[in-house]
Amino acid sequence: MPNVPSEAPRGDRRSGPPRRVTMQRCGPILVDGPVEVELEDGTTVRSDRFRVALCTCRRSRRWPWCDTSHRERV
Template sequence: MSAPRCAVLLCADGPLVVRGPVTVEDEQGAVHTSERSVVALCRCGLSAQRPWCDGTHKRAGASGG
């Protein structure tokens, strides 16, 4: 059986939207795993729930770069 597929969508001035199971390793080496079918990854660095996006970029007017 093949591994589940993962697709990534880059949102302008917003998060990376990932469809499919995802495991993220942050800069400190901590591993964050989600089995949700869709997750959003923070790109602005302002989320209180990093690596997951919590929408803070909208309130702060952050650009996705």
């Protein structure tokens, strides 16, 4: 496994506190917003909400945003 630095290089530091990401075993990834998400095809989607839920199961009709579709099959 490659060695990953614990801090960003000096030239790449961002101002302000780091983003908080909350992982859930059977649910979406919660990210403190606003957030931009780069999709597989290279397009970018943005949400200005204070917290967003990113779909990890791909059942969402609003992917990459979670619409709680995962609850139907849990």
